[in-house]
Structure formats: structure tokens, C-alpha cells
Amino acid sequence: MRFSMARKLSTLDPQRLDNQICFAVYSAAHAFNRVYKPLLDRLGLTYPQYLVMLVLWERDDVPVKDIGEKLFLDSGTLTPLLKRLEAAHLVKRTRSSEDERQVLIALTPQGHALKEKARSVxxxxxxxxxxxxxxxxxxxxxxxxxxxxxxxxxxx
Amino acid sequence: MRFSMARKLSTLDPQRLDNQICFAVYSAAHAFNRVYKPLLDRLGLTYPQYLVMLVLWERDDVPVKDIGEKLFLDSGTLTPLLKRLEAAHLVKRTRSSEDERQVLIALTPQGHALKEKARSVxxxxxxxxxxxxxxxxxxxxxxxxxxxxxxxxxxx
DNA sequence: ACGCATTCAATTGCGAACAATTAAATGTGA
DNA sequence: TCACATTTAATTGTTCGCAATTGAATGCGT
Structure with a gap:
């Protein structure tokens, strides 16, 4: 009786770690990341970089803002990440001529080619x-x- | 016919962003983080720090390794995080006398008291x-x- | 046309997250 | 006991993620 009470209370306690859905999601995200890592290492990508590439493989030559909306990321995250992809010769960053505020992200031939290598991921x-x-x-x-x-x- | 084919293919394409469970988990984790942020700001905690406190509120005076196993985090993440919690006077870090390799993490009175403030989270x-x-x-x-x-x- | 708000990317600063390495303490086998 | 492996935290370096700010370009109302 005492034990079953204690057990019932603990399985309902919302302040217990194992009862929190957020921790389940948080720890699952890290687990996914660890599974992806060796696969993406062969492509020379991190997981967030891979997400950006997935977006670009669907549609090319898009402003940073569009990528951010699809991935729920802002320029503070994307600007340095995209510069790394540019340094890796996977994308090119060019100011839009119609709207000089926008930076358009386009795939290089290597960036396009990487899609095939990523097919098995x-x-x-x-x-x-x-x-x-x-x-x-x-x-x-x-x-x-x-x-x-x-x-x-x-x-x- | 052409349209339905195209639609069917895209909803099955495993290389499409919206078909990836990992991105669902990844973006849900960030969404949770953004919901937690204003709540945890009032406690002076980040979300990972809150997780550590949840562990310590269940059991106190545990080595870093135990916390790491529960949260799936290593010392590279935990050591600086715990130093920040110590700087905030929420925990104390002391070398175990039985095993000098271990650092035991104990709650301060303020650390214990914070549990009440966190009850509504x-x-x-x-x-x-x-x-x-x-x-x-x-x-x-x-x-x-x-x-x-x-x-x-x-x-x- | 002018002033003013809005949009967009870049920047700065801080806190994770993790790989790889280091160093000290402990455990084990011969 | 001594050599050697293992365990445990700490450290270093790189990349995210985001808040806050900056600065340039654009849009809007009068």
C-alpha cells in the first residue's frame, strides 16, 4: 500500500525528469544527432548544414530568410553556417539585385552533386x-x- | 494524373525535409526551448541547467557522471555548466573523499529553495x-x- | 520628396554540445 | 609491489542557437 502509493505519486509527479515530454524530445534530438554524425561526416556536413542542404536541394537560389523560416532559425545562426558552406564550396552567396537587403543562396555544382552522395542517409x-x-x-x-x-x- | 503522381512521390521522398522525423524532433526541441525560456528566465536558469536541477531535486550529492548518464551529457558539457550553477550559488562542487576522481554535486539552500519556485513550470x-x-x-x-x-x- | 517604420542580414556575446586530449586517481594482474 | 589499463573530470577547439544590436535597403504615408 505504501509502496503503490509512492509509485503512483512518482509516476504522476510533473517535476520528475522521466515524466517530462520535453526531455524526451530533447534527448531524442541528441540521439538522432549522434546517429547522423558518422553518416554526415562522410559528406563533410554537420546536421544543421545537412538541413540547409535539404532545403536547397528542393529549391535553389533562395534568400536566407526563406531558409530560416523553413528551419525555424535566424540569421545569427544561418549567416556563419552559410559562410562555412561557402568556404566548403557547396553554396554561393550573392546579394539580390532586385532587393539589395537579401542574400540569395545558390548551390554550386559540388553542392548539387552532394545530393547523390546523401541519398543513402x-x-x-x-x-x-x-x-x-x-x-x-x-x-x-x-x-x-x-x-x-x-x-x-x-x-x- | 501527373499531379497526383507528383504529389504521391513528394510525400514519399525520404530526402524531403518535411518527411524527416529527425527534423520534427529537432524543431520540436527548439520550440520547447522557446516556450521554456521566459519561464526559466525568472528562475535564472537555462533549460539544460533546469534539467540538472531536476536531477538534483530528486537526489542530491551525486557525482558528475551520474548526472551525465541521466541527461546523456558528458563532462565537456557538464563541467562548465555546473561551474555556472556554482557561481549562481545553487550548487556546491566538492571532491569525494572516498574516490578523489569524483566531484560530488550538492544543492545549496538556495538550490533547494528554487524547487518551490519551479513548481509551476x-x-x-x-x-x-x-x-x-x-x-x-x-x-x-x-x-x-x-x-x-x-x-x-x-x-x- | 520627405520622414519614418519595416525588413533583412550581419555582428557580438553567451551558453550549450561534443570530439579529442590530458591528468590524476583507482583497479587489476603478474 | 610494480606495470598497465580503466575511470573520472577538466580542458581545448569547433559548431550551433539565440538575444540584442547595428546598418543598409526598402516601403509607406503625408
């Missing part, structure tokens, strides 16, 4: 997840919905 | 999640299971 992640595609899609949709509700509160 | 997060407790618990369990499978692959 998602499959490796899927394997590491040890989970059916359907389950992962369902989880992804739930997490995205939660994220969007959180972001809505921030804009409030 | 989980409730605020729950409200921002705009989601039932049961749903959050289910999601948390799924994400933890995924994280543990990923971590198992890393140890391989």
Missing part, C-alpha cells in the same frame, strides 16, 4: 530507428502538430 | 502543449522508446 536513419515507416510517419505527424501548437503560443 | 508547459496529459504521456513513451533504440545502435 535517410535509409540508414530508418534502419537505426528500428521502426516501420508507418509508425515513424505517425509519430512525425504528432510531433509536428505539437511543435506547431508550441510555436503558436510563442507568437501568441 | 510543468503546468505552464502542459498548457502551451494544448494537449491532454494522456496524449502527452503516450507521445513521451513513444519518443523515449525511439530514443533508446537509437542509443542502442550507437553503442552497437
Amino acid at each position: 535517410p535509409q540508414s536513419i530508418l534502419a537505426a530507428s528500428d521502426c516501420s515507416v508507418a509508425e515513424l510517419v505517425a509519430m512525425k505527424d504528432e510531433i509536428v502538430a505539437l511543435r506547431d501548437r508550441l510555436n503558436a503560443v510563442i507568437g501568441e | 510543468p503546468q505552464s508547459i502542459l498548457a502551451a502543449s494544448d494537449c491532454s496529459v494522456a496524449e502527452l504521456v503516450a507521445m513521451k513513451d513513444e519518443i523515449v522508446a525511439l530514443r533508446d533504440r537509437l542509443n542502442a545502435v550507437i553503442g552497437e
Whole structure:
């Protein structure tokens, strides 16, 4: 009786680490990062750089702001990251002639070519997840919905 | 026909940003961080510091390594973080006398007292999640299971 | 046309996160 | 006991992530 009470209380205590969904998400993000690392090392990319490349492989020659909106990142993060990608000869940064405030990010031939080398990455992640595609899609949709509700509160 | 084909292909393309569960987790973690920030600012804590305090509020006077195992963090992250908590007079760091390699982390009276001030934080997060407790618990369990499978692959 | 707000990227400063290395303490086997 | 491996934190260097600020370009209202 005393034990079951104690157990019940602890599994409901919202101040306990293992009850917090945020820590689950936080620690899962790090776990993903560690799985990605050896795969992305072969491409010479970090995970955030890989995200930027994913955006650019879908649509090229976009302003920094567009990349930021898709990845929920600001210029303080993206400017130095994009300069590193430029130093690696994967992208070119040019001021837009129509709007001199914007910097357009375009892929170099090497940047385009890297897409092929990166083709096997998602499959490796899927394997590491040890989970059916359907389950992962369902989880992804739930997490995205939660994220969007959180972001809505921030804009409030 | 052409349109439905294109749509079907894009929703299955594993190289598309919006199809990647990892980006969902990554961006959700940042969204959580942004929701936590104003709450934790009032406590003078960052989110990782808050996690360390959650661990210490459950059990005090533990070596750095134990904290690292619970949070999946290493000394490269924890040592400077704990020094900042010490500078804020929330914890004390002392070498263990039984094993001089270990540094034991203990709460100061202020560190203990902060637990009360932090009591309302989980409730605020729950409200921002705009989601039932049961749903959050289910999601948390799924994400933890995924994280543990990923971590198992890393140890391989 | 003028003043003024807005937009966009860059910059600065701080706090993670992690790889790789170092150094000291401890444990183990011969 | 002594050599050697292991454990534990600390340190160094690189890259994110974000708040806050700056500065230039653009848009808008009068």
C-alpha cells in the first residue's frame, strides 16, 4: 500500500525528469544527432548544414530568410553556417539585385552533386530507428502538430 | 494524373525535409526551448541547467557522471555548466573523499529553495502543449522508446 | 520628396554540445 | 609491489542557437 502509493505519486509527479515530454524530445534530438554524425561526416556536413542542404536541394537560389523560416532559425545562426558552406564550396552567396537587403543562396555544382552522395542517409536513419515507416510517419505527424501548437503560443 | 503522381512521390521522398522525423524532433526541441525560456528566465536558469536541477531535486550529492548518464551529457558539457550553477550559488562542487576522481554535486539552500519556485513550470508547459496529459504521456513513451533504440545502435 | 517604420542580414556575446586530449586517481594482474 | 589499463573530470577547439544590436535597403504615408 505504501509502496503503490509512492509509485503512483512518482509516476504522476510533473517535476520528475522521466515524466517530462520535453526531455524526451530533447534527448531524442541528441540521439538522432549522434546517429547522423558518422553518416554526415562522410559528406563533410554537420546536421544543421545537412538541413540547409535539404532545403536547397528542393529549391535553389533562395534568400536566407526563406531558409530560416523553413528551419525555424535566424540569421545569427544561418549567416556563419552559410559562410562555412561557402568556404566548403557547396553554396554561393550573392546579394539580390532586385532587393539589395537579401542574400540569395545558390548551390554550386559540388553542392548539387552532394545530393547523390546523401541519398543513402535517410535509409540508414530508418534502419537505426528500428521502426516501420508507418509508425515513424505517425509519430512525425504528432510531433509536428505539437511543435506547431508550441510555436503558436510563442507568437501568441 | 501527373499531379497526383507528383504529389504521391513528394510525400514519399525520404530526402524531403518535411518527411524527416529527425527534423520534427529537432524543431520540436527548439520550440520547447522557446516556450521554456521566459519561464526559466525568472528562475535564472537555462533549460539544460533546469534539467540538472531536476536531477538534483530528486537526489542530491551525486557525482558528475551520474548526472551525465541521466541527461546523456558528458563532462565537456557538464563541467562548465555546473561551474555556472556554482557561481549562481545553487550548487556546491566538492571532491569525494572516498574516490578523489569524483566531484560530488550538492544543492545549496538556495538550490533547494528554487524547487518551490519551479513548481509551476510543468503546468505552464502542459498548457502551451494544448494537449491532454494522456496524449502527452503516450507521445513521451513513444519518443523515449525511439530514443533508446537509437542509443542502442550507437553503442552497437 | 520627405520622414519614418519595416525588413533583412550581419555582428557580438553567451551558453550549450561534443570530439579529442590530458591528468590524476583507482583497479587489476603478474 | 610494480606495470598497465580503466575511470573520472577538466580542458581545448569547433559548431550551433539565440538575444540584442547595428546598418543598409526598402516601403509607406503625408
